[in-house]
Amino acid sequence: MPAARRFAALSTSEPPTGQQVLLRQAVVLGGSVAGLMAARVLSDHAEQVLIVERDDLDLPGDEPRLGVPQGSQVHALLPSGLNQLKRWFPGFYEEALAAGAVNPPPRTNRFYLDGRLRQDPPSESPPAALISSRPFLESLIRQRVRALPNVRFLRARAEGLVFEGDAVAGVRLDGGEEPADFVVDATGRSSRLGDWLEANGFPKPEMKRMGIKLNYATALFRRPANPSVWSCISVANPGPGKVARIGGFTPIEGDRWTMLVSGYAGDRPDRDDLDFRRRCVEDFPPEFGEVATTAEQVGEVITYHQADSRRREFHRLRRFPSRLVAAGDAVASFNPVYGQGMTSAMLHASALSEYLRGDPDLARPARSYFADVKVIVDAAWQVSTMADLALPHVDGPYPRGYKAIQWISGRIFKASMRDQRVNQQLGKVTAMLAHPSALAEPRFLARALAIGARSTA
Numbered sequence: 001m002p003a004a005r006r007f008a009a010l011s012t013s014e015p016p017t018g019q020q021v022l023l024r025q026a027v028v029l030g031g032s033v034a035g036l037m038a039a040r041v042l043s044d045h046a047e048q049v050l051i052v053e054r055d056d057l058d059l060p061g062d063e064p065r066l067g068v069p070q071g072s073q074v075h076a077l078l079p080s081g082l083n084q085l086k087r088w089f090p091g092f093y094e095e096a097l098a099a100g101a102v103n104p105p106p107r108t109n110r111f112y113l114d115g116r117l118r119q120d121p122p123s124e125s126p127p128a129a130l131i132s133s134r135p136f137l138e139s140l141i142r143q144r145v146r147a148l149p150n151v152r153f154l155r156a157r158a159e160g161l162v163f164e165g166d167a168v169a170g171v172r173l174d175g176g177e178e179p180a181d182f183v184v185d186a187t188g189r190s191s192r193l194g195d196w197l198e199a200n201g202f203p204k205p206e207m208k209r210m211g212i213k214l215n216y217a218t219a220l221f222r223r224p225a226n227p228s229v230w231s232c233i234s235v236a237n238p239g240p241g242k243v244a245r246i247g248g249f250t251p252i253e254g255d256r257w258t259m260l261v262s263g264y265a266g267d268r269p270d271r272d273d274l275d276f277r278r279r280c281v282e283d284f285p286p287e288f289g290e291v292a293t294t295a296e297q298v299g300e301v302i303t304y305h306q307a308d309s310r311r312r313e314f315h316r317l318r319r320f321p322s323r324l325v326a327a328g329d330a331v332a333s334f335n336p337v338y339g340q341g342m343t344s345a346m347l348h349a350s351a352l353s354e355y356l357r358g359d360p361d362l363a364r365p366a367r368s369y370f371a372d373v374k375v376i377v378d379a380a381w382q383v384s385t386m387a388d389l390a391l392p393h394v395d396g397p398y399p400r401g402y403k404a405i406q407w408i409s410g411r412i413f414k415a416s417m418r419d420q421r422v423n424q425q426l427g428k429v430t431a432m433l434a435h436p437s438a439l440a441e442p443r444f445l446a447r448a449l450a451i452g453a454r455s456t457a
């Protein structure tokens with residue numbers, strides 16, 4: 001099936017149907033977004049689901065936790081991810097808003113491209129958004145998963161897998177072993193699954209990397225009840241004499257704004273409040289300086305460095321155990337400025353559901369699952385790495401036809417600033433609501449190229 005159709009099937013908003021119980025105990029390693037979503041899916045197909053998480057998840061409040069160090073940074077939920085949350089947890093959106101997540105009033109967001117403000121046509125109706133801090137969103141998902149009668153949590157560190165022949169039969173934990181007739185590795189970007197496989201005579205998945213050298217700094221500010229600008233995003237593309245920078249501020253729970261300034265390579269915001277303010281004033285549109293110099297800062301500036309985007313090529317492995325899959329960042333983690341990570345993890349859960357609903361032969365490796373995950377990873381990877389390849393310090397790997405694709409993408413992006421139809425189609429792709437091949441449809445391309453050419457004239 002073409003990737004675009006598969007992508008459409010996986011990103012469906014339709015509620016799941018058919019709940020055949022195939023498993024006694026499914027074990028999910030890692031209790032963050034990917035693990036929680038996988039557990040929700042597995043709860044339809046297993047008598048018991050056990051989530052193994054090394055962090056203490058019973059701490060009060062929704063502060064960032066050690067196992068998810070990126071949790072203090074701005075986290076945007078793409079519309080496709082929101083669809084999946086609504087799909088798997090009916091009523092989630094309303095509950096999240098009631099608990100404090102924010103859907104800003106229409107047309108109070110500002111978007112700058114290369115210093116120019118985009119003027120949205122008045123008829124445009126933006127999709128509903130759900131904006132919050134990352135720990136807050138995760139805690140809401142966790143609450144819903146905790147409420148499932150056949151899911152339990154165990155605080156432990158996963159240290160390996162137990163095998164019976166070529167099938168996974170359990171997990172090794174720091175405090176002993178747990179039997180499992182299906183295991184999901186959702187331990188994130190630093191997953192050790194490859195090492196565990198190798199230690200048991202299986203090949204390790206190849207890891208593809210793109211060095212991005214991304215530097216983030218995030219600070220929180222008090223937000224008035226009705227600000228004139230609720231959120232603002234600024235994208236400065238690289239070019240002669242120009243420095244690539246992305247920044248943004250968005251409203252979150254607790255009447256706060258979370259504000260990000262980022263840089264690449266040697267352009268490295270530090271933890272100093274004055275440096276943060278100076279960057280807001282000098283390197284970003286005036287709205288940034290306005291918030292950073294007039295609103296009360298809450299807490300410290302927190303920085304984060306991500307060296308690369310990476311993906312593990314599970315779909316290429318000729319030998320792989322049965323009753324085992326990986327999900328979320330354990331498979332692929334992207335440049336976070338595109339906000340794809342949590343949504344990808346949610347779409348992996350959708351792929352898991354397709355696999356388990358498809359009457360799988362559990363004695364064989366879950367190849368159809370990994371094929372579906374590849375469709376999702378390819379889509380996100382294409383969008384994020386194509387943009388990153390334009391950064392002067394990024395040196396590949398380049399896809400075939402890179403120069404032509406880059407030229408076309410540039411025109412589409414420019415056209416999107418002037419034309420609502422182009423903007424909507426591009427928006428669907430960046431929101432992971434549509435596969436990137438939607439941007440290669442002949443009628444769309446002709447329109448975008450014509451408008452893009454006029455924009456550069």
Ligand SMILES: Cc1cc2nc3c(=O)[nH]c(=O)nc-3n(C[C@H](O)[C@H](O)[C@H](O)COP(=O)(O)OP(=O)(O)OC[C@H]3O[C@@H](n4cnc5c(N)ncnc54)[C@H](O)[C@@H]3O)c2cc1C
Nearest residue numbers: 030032033034054067070075076158188328329336341342
């Ligand atoms: C700076 C930054 C900003 C980001 N911004 C966005 C954004 O705007 N939007 C977006 O969608 N995504 C964003 N992301 C990506 C997002 O954070 C990840 O894609 C997402 O958290 C992936 O979820 P996960 O469950 O796969 O992994 P993680 O969230 O990393 O969770 C892994 C879990 O596994 C647990 N674990 C690890 N090892 C073990 C073990 N051995 N035993 C038991 N438990 C273990 C950890 O404690 C943790 O709970 C950003 C990432 C970064 C770095």
